[in-house]
Structures are given as C-alpha cells and as structure tokens.
Amino acid sequence: MVENRPLLSILAHIVLLLGVAIVALPVWITIVGASHEAERMLQTPIPMLPGDQFFVNLRQTLWGSGLEGTNTAPVWMMLMNSMIMALMIAIGKIAISLLSAFAIVYFKFPFRMGFFWMIFITLMLPVEVRILPTFEVIADLGMLNSYWGLTVPLIASATATFMFRQVFLTIPDEMLESARIDGAGPMRFFWDIVIPLSRTNIAALFVILFIYGWNQYLWPLLITTDTDMMTIVVSIKQMLEAAEQSPQWNIIMMTALLAMIPPIFVVIAMQKLFVQGLTETDK
Amino acid sequence: MLKRVHFPASLLPYLLVAPQVIITLIFFIWPASQAVYQSFLIEDAFGFSTEFVWFENFEYLLQDDHYRDSFGRTIFFSAAVAFLSMSFALILAGFADRVIRGSTTYRTLLIWPYAVAPVLAGALFLFMFNPTIGIFPYLLEMVGYDWNHYLNGSQAMFLVIIAAAWKQVAYNFLFYLAAMQSIPRSIIEAAAIDGAGPIRRFATIIFPLISPTTFFLLVINAVYAFFETFGIIHAVTQGGPANSTTTLVYKVYNDGFIGLDLGGSAAQSVILMFLVIVMTVIQFRFIEKRVQY
Numbered sequence: 172m173v174e175n176r177p178l179l180s181i182l183a184h185i186v187l188l189l190g191v192a193i194v195a196l197p198v199w200i201t202i203v204g205a206s207h208e209a210e211r212m213l214q215t216p217i218p219m220l221p222g223d224q225f226f227v228n229l230r231q232t233l234w235g236s237g238l239e240g241t242n243t244a245p246v247w248m249m250l251m252n253s254m255i256m257a258l259m260i261a262i263g264k265i266a267i268s269l270l271s272a273f274a275i276v277y278f279k280f281p282f283r284m285g286f287f288w289m290i291f292i293t294l295m296l297p298v299e300v301r302i303l304p305t306f307e308v309i310a311d312l313g314m315l316n317s318y319w320g321l322t323v324p325l326i327a328s329a330t331a332t333f334m335f336r337q338v339f340l341t342i343p344d345e346m347l348e349s350a351r352i353d354g355a356g357p358m359r360f361f362w363d364i365v366i367p368l369s370r371t372n373i374a375a376l377f378v379i380l381f382i383y384g385w386n387q388y389l390w391p392l393l394i395t396t397d398t399d400m401m402t403i404v405v406s407i408k409q410m411l412e413a414a415e416q417s418p419q420w421n422i423i424m425m426t427a428l429l430a431m432i433p434p435i436f437v438v439i440a441m442q443k444l445f446v447q448g449l450t451e452t453d454k
Numbered sequence: 455m456l457k458r459v460h461f462p463a464s465l466l467p468y469l470l471v472a473p474q475v476i477i478t479l480i481f482f483i484w485p486a487s488q489a490v491y492q493s494f495l496i497e498d499a500f501g502f503s504t505e506f507v508w509f510e511n512f513e514y515l516l517q518d519d520h521y522r523d524s525f526g527r528t529i530f531f532s533a534a535v536a537f538l539s540m541s542f543a544l545i546l547a548g549f550a551d552r553v554i555r556g557s558t559t560y561r562t563l564l565i566w567p568y569a570v571a572p573v574l575a576g577a578l579f580l581f582m583f584n585p586t587i588g589i590f591p592y593l594l595e596m597v598g599y600d601w602n603h604y605l606n607g608s609q610a611m612f613l614v615i616i617a618a619a620w621k622q623v624a625y626n627f628l629f630y631l632a633a634m635q636s637i638p639r640s641i642i643e644a645a646a647i648d649g650a651g652p653i654r655r656f657a658t659i660i661f662p663l664i665s666p667t668t669f670f671l672l673v674i675n676a677v678y679a680f681f682e683t684f685g686i687i688h689a690v691t692q693g694g695p696a697n698s699t700t701t702l703v704y705k706v707y708n709d710g711f712i713g714l715d716l717g718g719s720a721a722q723s724v725i726l727m728f729l730v731i732v733m734t735v736i737q738f739r740f741i742e743k744r745v746q747y
Contacts, residue, residue: 174646183549184556190546191563194623197578200589204581216592267473274470279456280463286471293482295734299681299703300726303710303719304485304492324481327474344457357461386571388685393711404571408689411577420581427577434569442562446628449568 198431204424205229212420224421232425243410246426249403253385254433256321256402260384261377263326269373272335273361277347294329298390306393316397325390330452331376337451338369375448378441382434403430486727492720511721520697521705521722528701531615532679539619540671543626548656550627551634561631568624573685579617580690603691607698610691614699617690618683625678626671633667634660673737680729702726 203218206225211218233247243249274280275287298305305324314320342365350360366373391402401409407430410423438445461467493511495504515521546564550557567575583603585591591601603610637660645655684703687693693700693708700708706726710719 176652179652180553183552186549187546187553187560190542190549191560194564194567194620197575197582197620200582201578213587215587217587217589219589267477271471271474274467276457276460278461278463278467278470280467283456283467286475289478289483290474293478295730296482296486296727297681297730299684299706300723300730301482301485301489302707303716303723304488305481307488308481308485323477327477327482332474340457347457347460357466382569386569388571388573388688389707392688404573404685407573407577408685411580411689418587420587423577424581427574431570431574434571435566438566438569439562442565445565446632449625449628450632 201424201428201431204420205428207421209419209421213418228421228425232422232429243406244398244401246403246406246429248399249401249406250429250433252400253402253404253430255318256387256391257381257384257433259318259322260325260387261380263322264328264331264380265373265376267326268328268331268335269366269369272332272339273365275332276336276339277357277360290327290329290332292329293327298325302389302393309394314394316395316400318400320394321387321391321400321402322384325384325387331380334372334376334451335369338372339365342368371444371447372451374441375444375451377448378437378445379448379452381437385434406430489720489723489727492716493724494717495720496717511717512725515718515721515725520700524697524700524702524705527611527699528680531611531618531683531699531701532676534615535618535622535679535683536672536675538615539622540626540668540675542619543623543630546623547627547630547634548660550631551660552652557631561628564627565624567621568628570621571685572618572621572683573689575617575621576614576686576689579613579620583613603695605695607695610695610699614683614686614690617686618679621686622675622678626675629667629671630664633664637663670737673733677730677733677737680733702729 200217200219203221204212205228207218207222208224211222234245244252271286271290275283309315309320309324312320314323346364346368347360350364355363386404387402388404391405392408395401395405403426407423407427410426414420414423494506494508496510546560550560550564553560570578582588583590583601585602585604588601594601601609603613641659641663642655645659650658680701681703683701684707687699687701687704688707691699693704702722703726706719706722709715709722713719
C-alpha cells in the first residue's frame with residue numbers, strides 16, 4: 172500500500188467480498204438444493220437458505236438406491252472409482268515422467284533428442300482431437316471398462332516431463348560427481364539424490380494431476396459403458412438427463428457436491444503446493 | 455539440456471524412457487496418424503467399402519455451412535469466455551493487490567472453482583437457470599423477461615459462456631495477482647509521489663507491466679474454451695438448441711460417436727490438431743519473451 176486512503180480500502184474489501192459472493196453463489200445454491208426434500212425443490216421460488224434434510228439426503232445419496240430412473244452405480248462406488256482413477260493418473264504420470272526426464276537429462280545415448288521430441292508432440296495431441304481413433308485402440312486392446320483403459324492413455328505427459336527436466340537441470344553437477352566417486356550407480360543416484368531433491372515439485376505436481384484426473388469427463392464417458400466402472404463426474408450427466416422425467420434435484424445436487432468436495436479440499440488444504448504446481452507446469 | 459556430467463550410454467536409458475515412449479506411440483502417435491489417414495477416406499453407410507478420396511472430406515467440411523458456423527461460434531465463445539473471466543479476475547486482483555491484510559484469505563476464497571469439473575460447473579448453472587425451478591428465470595420473470603435456454607439459442611450460448619467463465623476466474627485471478635505482486639513497489643510509490651492516483655497508476659503502470667501475463671492468459675483461456683469445455687456443453691445444452699452451442703470439439707464428438715461419420719470426424723480432428731499446434735507454438739514463442747519483460 173502506497174498511500175493511506177481508508178475509503179479506497181473499504182471499497183476494495185467491498186468489491187472483493189462481492190466477487191467472492193458471486194463466485195460462491197452457484198455452490199451455495201447447490202448446498203441449499205442438497206438440504207431440502209425433493210418436493211420442496213419443485214416449488215418456485217426455490218429456497219435460498221439451507222433446509223434440515225442435508226444428512227437425510229446424504230445418507231440416501233451415498234448408500235440408497237440413488238436416483239430413480241437412472242442406470243448409475245451407487246454413489247459410494249462411483250466415488251471410489253473416481254478416487255482410483257485420479258490416483259492412478261496422478262501417480263502414473265509422475266512415475267513415467269520422472270523416469271524419462273532422468274534418462275534425458277542424465278544419459279547420453281543415441282536418439283535422445285528423438286525421444287524428447289516425441290514426448291513433446293503429445294502436448295499437441297489432447298484427447299479431444301483424437302477421440303475416435305484412440306477409442307478404437309482401446310477397444311482393440313480389450314481395455315474398455317477397465318481401470319487401465321481409463322488411465323493409461325492419459326498418463327503420457329509432456330508437461331510433467333518438462334517440469335522434471337527443469338528441476339533436474341538445477342541440481343548441481345557436483346552432486347553427481349561426488350555420488351560417482353562414492354560408487355553410486357545411476358539408479359542409486361536417482362533414488363537417493365534426485366528423488367529427495369525434487370520432493371516438493373513432485374508434491375506440487377501431484378496436487379494438479381489429482382485434480383486433472385478426478386475431473387476427467389470425455390474419456391471416462393467413452394470408455395465406461397459398465398455402470399460399475401462409472402465415475403462420479405460422469406454420472407452427473409446421466410442424472411441430469413433423468414431429471415427431465417423425475418426431478419430429484421436434492422439427490423442430484425448432493426451428488427454434485429460429493430463430486431466437488433475431494434478436489435476442492437485438495438486445493439484449499441494444499442494451497443501452497445497447488446499454486447506452485449500451477450505456475451510450474453505452465454512454464 | 456544434457457548435464458555436463460552424465461552417465462554413458464547403456465541399455466538403462468532406453469528402459470527408463472520406454473514406458474513414456476510406448477504409451478505415446480500406442481495412444482498418441484498411432485491414433486493421431488490414424489485420424490490423418492481416415493480423413494482421406496470415405497466409408498459407405500454399411501462399412502463395406504472405403505474409398506481413398508484425398509482432400510474431399512476437407513473440401514466438403516470447408517463448404518459445409520454447419521461446420522463454418524460452428525467455427526465462428528467457437529471463436530465467439532472463446533473470446534467471450536476469455537474476456538469475461540479475465541476482466542472479472544483483473545478487477546478482483548487489482549483490489550486484492552491493494553488490501554494489506556487478508557489478500558491470502560481472498561485468494562483462498564477465490565481459487566477453489568479451479569477444482570470443479572467443467573461438467574459440474576455446467577450442472578450448477580443448469581440448476582440455477584432451469585426454466586421451471588431455477589432461481590434466475592424466476593427473478594427474470596418478475597421483470598418480465600422470459601428465460602428458456604432449451605428454446606432460445608442466444609440464451610443457451612450465454613449460459614455456457616458464464617458457466618465456462620465462472621470456472622476460469624480462479625486461474626486468471628491467481629496469475630494476475632502474482633503478476634501484480636511482482637511489480638516493484640518503488641515504481642508505484644514513485645508514481646504516487648508524482649501525484650498519480652490509484653486509477654491512473656493502474657492504467658499507466660500496473661496494466662502495461664502485466665501485459666505479458668494478459669497475453670499468456672489469453673492463450674491459456676483460448677485453449678481452455680476450445681478444448682476443455684466439452685463437459686459444460688454436453689451437460690447444459692448438448693450443442694443445442696438447433697446447434698446454437700455446438701463448438702468444434704463438440705462437433706467432432708457428435709459426428710464421430712453419434713453420427714458415425716468417420717471420415718468427416720477424422721478430418722475435423724486433423725483441423726483441430728492443426729489449431730492446437732498453432733496455439734502451442736504461440737504459447738512457446740511467447741514464453742521466451744515473457745522472461746525479458
């Protein structure tokens with residue numbers, strides 16, 4: 172702050188609070204929607220304050236038969252599927268990117284740059300632009316309706332590889348020299364020096380990739396036809412379709428809430444790592 | 455790029471890059487080349503015969519009014535999302551940069567929508583704007599405005615734009631705030647001593663100094679609106695009414711999986727790939743410049 176203008180500071184707080192309110196409004200309405208009876212959500216105007224049915228709805232959503240007229244798995248099962256998918260994507264991406272970045276930075280071998288550019292190209296091929304042929308590959312390999320089919324095609328990562336490459340390049344050369352004098356081989360050096368030194372970067376990337384994995388939509392939509400494999404994010408769409416016949420907005424909003432909570436919790440609880448991860452991966 | 459001190463060649467580095475390279479080959483390069491190959495083919499309705507037709511699919515697409523409309527619509531959609539969410543984020547970041555206490559609290563309160571999946575953002579806005587029970591149609595009706603995005607194409611477009619922009623505010627806010635906080639205080643103090651008020655300082659010092667961030671965010675938002683908003687459109691409008699919200703990515707999905715037009719869908723994929731390459735090149739060229747200010 173460069174000058175003392177109390178009025179301007181008050182204005183700043185008012186604008187910011189207003190901004191927070193606008194941003195939070197959709198979620199507030201979701202919480203309200205999730206805390207009333209289904210009948211109440213059919214009368215206009217819909218309530219703007221939470222009701223007392225929140226935990227009743229929560230129990231019904233998590234363990235009940237779910238929404239009438241839909242073909243979705245129980246919500247707890249879909250939450251578990253989402254969790255497995257998000258963890259597999261995040262861990263898989265980090266693991267293969269650490270290894271390939273290590274090879275590219277610390278080894279001199281034929282076709283090194285060829286591999287580097289091949290990984291770089293994946294940046295230009297998001298799932299959205301090669302939907303149909305990738306789907307055909309998965310179908311041919313018999314990976315439809317499996318966790319492998321859901322995750323493996325998404326775990327190649329140019330951004331993660333680049334980020335680790337940058338991190339490794341900042342590790343002083345003396346580290347490797349002394350490790351070699353002490354008789355450490357490449358993998359020993361990788362485990363005992365490279366991994367510990369990039370621990371915060373790994374954590375920051377994990378936060379971003381967990382959110383990325385949890386929020387996948389188009390890919391699981393195509394790969395999972397089996398209701399047992401359905402993820403929570405995909406199920407929302409099915410529920411919205413069913414809502415046109417039998418509107419149970421309280422259950423839909425509760426499911427939406429449950430689908431949002433894990434990634435939001437990660438962002439807020441690990442805010443520092445999240446910010447670091449965001450700024451690093453986009454460089 | 456390579457370390458000055460490094461390990462000699464052996465089998466090991468190949469094993470290390472193998473997982474990444476194998477996945478890239480099977481799930482990226484092979485499907486992408488298939489898309490390119492299929493874009494030169496026309497398959498008959500029963501899948502019995504395919505014919506190699508060179509650029510006929512592309513010619514057809516470029517003459518197709520639906521495709522050209524969807525192209526223009528996608529550009530309008532992206533521009534609107536970027537403008538809306540960036541200007542909202544810029545205003546908030548400008549004020550957050552001013553407050554001494556609490557700017558981290560505001561940051562916490564504003565960044566979480568980043569974590570909401572696009573399809574969920576769509577679901578929330580669909581609920582708020584549901585013509586029968588939504589709160590906004592109810593309020594709009596009181597002032598005599600009739601809201602039904604199932605019938606009105608412009609309303610449907612407006613709805614997907616604000617849902618997409620809402621989710622992106624968090625990201626833009628974070629980068630704008632970081633950019634503003636990295637401006638040396640001495641510059642702003644010097645301007646204040648010279649008598650420049652807050653608005654003048656913002657317009658002549660802060661905004662020009664963060665212009666690299668603005669450009670960076672413009673590219674990121676365009677990429678987001680092009681490729682990551684499928685979930686919002688799928689949940690809220692399914693491209694309708696009457697294709698009024700069918701963007702390019704939605705059209706690839708729709709023509710490929712619902713319409714089963716392989717050649718046409720592949721040709722669209724190839725055009726999209728070209729667009730991604732252009733955007734990536736812009737992004738990388740710009741990042742080299744960003745360092746210098």
